[in-house]
Amino acid sequence: MADNDDPSTKVEVKAGLCNLCRFQRIVSNTRGSAFSLCERSKIDPRFRKYPPIPVGRCAGFEPRG
16 A cells, blocks of 8 residues: 555555565655565665565565464
8 A cells, every 4th residue: 555545545555575575665756666565674684675576585575464
């Protein structure tokens, strides 16, 4: 979902494992591009803010609630 959480602006990003992770947030810009942001990167420097996608494995993966 877009960073403003408005369901009418839902954007799909094929980010692999990130799409199932509770730390993912989709960030979109005004030109229509969307990026998979790893919120875990804010608290743990081992994780990249915008990991190269698609992600197949991740030590920090936690499924969405």
